[in-house]
Structures are given as structure tokens and as C-alpha cells.
Amino acid sequence: MPLVPPYIESLRPYQPGRSSEEVQRAYGLSRVSKLASNENPLGPSPLAIEAMARCLGSIHLYPNGGLDLRRVLAEEYDTKIENVIAGSGSEGIISNIIRTFLGDGDEVLTTDAAFLGFRVLAQSRGVAYRTVPYRDWHYDLTALAGAINERTKIIYLANPNNPTGTIFSKHEFDEFYRHVPERVLIILDEAYFEYAKDTPRYPDSMHYRYDNVITLRTFSKVYGLAGARIGYGFAHERLITNLLKVKLPFEPSTLAQAAGVAALSDKEFLHKSLELNARGLKFLTEGLREIGLTIVPSEANFVMVVLPDAVQAAQLTTDLLKQGIIIRPLAGWGLPNCIRISTGTDDDNQHCVEAIQKLEVPLTPRV
Ligand SMILES: Cc1ncc(COP(=O)(O)O)c(C=O)c1O
Numbered sequence: 001m002p003l004v005p006p007y008i009e010s011l012r013p014y015q016p017g018r019s020s021e022e023v024q025r026a027y028g029l030s031r032v033s034k035l036a037s038n039e040n041p042l043g044p045s046p047l048a049i050e051a052m053a054r055c056l057g058s059i060h061l062y063p064n065g066g067l068d069l070r071r072v073l074a075e076e077y078d079t080k081i082e083n084v085i086a087g088s089g090s091e092g093i094i095s096n097i098i099r100t101f102l103g104d105g106d107e108v109l110t111t112d113a114a115f116l117g118f119r120v121l122a123q124s125r126g127v128a129y130r131t132v133p134y135r136d137w138h139y140d141l142t143a144l145a146g147a148i149n150e151r152t153k154i155i156y157l158a159n160p161n162n163p164t165g166t167i168f169s170k171h172e173f174d175e176f177y178r179h180v181p182e183r184v185l186i187i188l189d190e191a192y193f194e195y196a197k198d199t200p201r202y203p204d205s206m207h208y209r210y211d212n213v214i215t216l217r218t219f220s221k222v223y224g225l226a227g228a229r230i231g232y233g234f235a236h237e238r239l240i241t242n243l244l245k246v247k248l249p250f251e252p253s254t255l256a257q258a259a260g261v262a263a264l265s266d267k268e269f270l271h272k273s274l275e276l277n278a279r280g281l282k283f284l285t286e287g288l289r290e291i292g293l294t295i296v297p298s299e300a301n302f303v304m305v306v307l308p309d310a311v312q313a314a315q316l317t318t319d320l321l322k323q324g325i326i327i328r329p330l331a332g333w334g335l336p337n338c339i340r341i342s343t344g345t346d347d348d349n350q351h352c353v354e355a356i357q358k359l360e361v362p363l364t365p366r367v
Contacts, residue, residue, distance in 0.1 A: 051262035165298025280343030
């Protein structure tokens with residue numbers, strides 16, 4: 001019996017993207033635009049920074065397990081504290097879900113090239129990880145419903161989806177849900193919820209408070225707190241109670257929780273961030289299409305570009321890096337001919353489009 005199980009041995013440690021400073025040094029650049037990790041280009045909410053500073057003097061004390069944030073969220077969403085969980089980012093909560101609900105012999109089901117964080121966490125549990133192909137870069141909910149078997153335990157849906165940026169509609173979800181047995185847990189990962197919430201066909205999962213659905217959201221994206229590690233979820237109290245048994249008792253950290261509570265109240269920052277993103281999405285989508293690139297229409301804070309082949313996608317990634325633009329190649333997700341570009345400041349977005357204009361990029365048909 002090997003010391004490390006084969007399903008762990010076959011995984012690879014997460015490779016963080018290159019930092020702006022590193023790229024600046026490597027290529028002797030005066031300016032770098034980091035458009036690789038769907039972070040908020042405005043930085044953190046100022047109220048969150050103040051709140052963290054205020055609690056620095058008490059970090060010799062253990063945190064209270066997310067109680068303050070759960071209370072605030074319960075009030076904000078008109079639900080009970082027993083229906084809310086807080087954790088170290090939404091990935092922290094996904095990790096708890098995997099440990100709480102999956103047993104040996106269970107299977108998880110999702111789309112091809114789903115959010116990598118989910119794939120790695122599910123595979124690290126050693127269970128079967130099954131996927132169905134995208135339909136036109138969207139989750140194929142009909143195919144997913146058809147792929148459910150007696151071993152299926154978790155179905156993972158990100159809406160909007162990373163890395164495609166696409167959403168499924170309320171109508172599609174309602175139709176899908178009718179086919180899902182109650183013994184199957186649906187994770188609705190809404191890391192990019194705020195960007196899509198005003199799109200009329202977008203389903204607000206707070207209306208789906210079914211017993212087998214858990215909604216996950218995060219402060220890492222529009223609230224600019226990716227480095228603090230703070231996320232939350234809503235579900236039936238039976239699910240939350242069991243998650244709380246498995247969760248590390250002291251996550252989220254005191255600083256992360258204080259940042260989250262403050263960020264939630266910072267409506268001005270939220271508004272500014274959403275406006276900037278809407279402008280950025282339009283600018284990148286239109287600007288890159290004008291150059292002739294294939295852009296998948298996005299409802300999140302990034303766009304996916306589909307290149308004719310893997311060589312051209314890798315070439316574009318390198319060429320942009322040399323000009324100080326860090327984007328995310330998607331080969332590791334199983335999409336070697338695709339790249340993902342996050343929206344930045346207005347300057348970053350312009351920097352990116354101008355840099356691509358200068359290159360000889362192959363022209364591809366529009367989506
Ligand atoms: C779909 C999706 N879910 C979850 C996460 C992780 O978010 P967090 O920082 O809250 O762990 C990301 C981050 O990129 C994401 O794209």
C-alpha cells in the first residue's frame with residue numbers, strides 16, 4: 001500500500017499566476033496589467049481595510065467561527081443564521097462540502113472544464129469525477145440531468161461559469177431541477193453573482209431554497225478581498241449543521257470576517273466596481289471582436305477568447321506577457337486553445353486591446 005493514495009499522487013500543486021512585480025522585473029517593463037485572476041482592479045473596499053485595521057489589536061484572540069458575518073448575512077437576506085455558513089473563501093466551503101457529503105463510491109458530476117478549484121478538491125477525495133461537454137460554451141443542463149446515476153452525490157454548477165463567463169437561465173434550471181433526485185446535492189457556485197444579478201434571465205438562487213441546494217458566494221471578486229479569504233453559503237439548516245461539524249472551528253479568520261462584514265455595507269464601492277466592470281466587459285468584448293477574435297459573451301468579470309489552436313493561444317499568452325499583460329491560459333483546464341482575460345481598470349483594458357492590436361493574431365470567426 002503506497003504512503004500517498006494514487007488519486008493524490010496524480011494531482012499537481014496549485015501554481016499561482018505570476019505577480020505584476022515578477023513580470024515587471026523579468027521583462028524590464030514600466031507598467032503591468034494583471035488580468036489573470038478575476039480580481040477587483042479597484043483594490044479592496046476602503047471600509048474593509050478600515051475594519052481590518054480596527055481589529056488588529058485583538059488578533060491574539062481566537063475567532064468566533066464566522067458568527068458575526070452569518071448574523072449580518074441572515075439579516076440582509078431575510079433568513080435564519082442556521083441557514084448561513086462562512087468560510088475561508090468559497091473554496092474553503094467547497095472543501096468542507098466534499099468532506100461532509102462524499103462517501104467512498106460516490107460520484108460527482110459537472111461540466112467539462114469546470115472551475116479548477118472544484119475539480120481538484122473533488123479528485124482529492126478519490127471519488128469518480130464525471131463531466132459532460134459544454135453546449136455552445138454553456139452548461140448543458142439537459143445532458144447533466146441525463147448523466148445522473150444512482151451513485152451521483154454532488155452536482156456542481158457555477159453560474160456565471162468560470163472560465164466561460166456564461167450563465168444558465170431560471171427556466172433552464174427549473175427544468176433541470178425536476179430531474180434531480182433529493183439525495184443529490186446541487187452546489188450553485190455564485191462567485192460572480194453580483195455581476196450577473198441584474199440580467200433578467202439570471203436565476204437568483206435565493207429563490208431556490210430547496211433542501212438539496214447550497215448556494216456559495218464570495219468576497220473575493222466584486223468586493224476585492226481575494227487575499228483575505230472570505231466566502232459564505234446558504235442552505236437548509238440540516239446541511240449547514242453538518243457542514244459546521246466538519247469546518248475548521250476557527251475559519252474564517254478574525255480579519256477576514258471583519259473585512260467581509262464591512263465590505264457588505266459598502267454599497268458605494270460595490271456600485272463603482274460593477275460600473276467599471278460593465279464598461280470593461282463591453283470594451284474588451286467589442287475591441288477584441290473588432291480585431292477578429294472569437295469572444296464568448298460574458299456575464300462575469302472576464303472574457304474567454306477562443307483561438308484556432310493551442311499553439312496560437314500559447315503564443316498570444318507569451319506575446320502579451322512581454323508587453324506587460326498577464327492573462328490566464330486555459331490549457332490546465334483542458335481548453336488549450338482558449339485564454340481568459342479579466343476586466344481591469346479602464347487603462348488596463350485599453351492597454352490590453354492595444355497590445356493585441358499590435359500583434360499578428362490569427363482571425364477567427366465570431367461566436
Ligand atoms: C467559480 C468560482 N468559484 C469559486 C472561486 C473561489 O473563490 P474564493 O476566493 O471565494 O475561494 C472562484 C475563484 O476564481 C471561482 O471562479
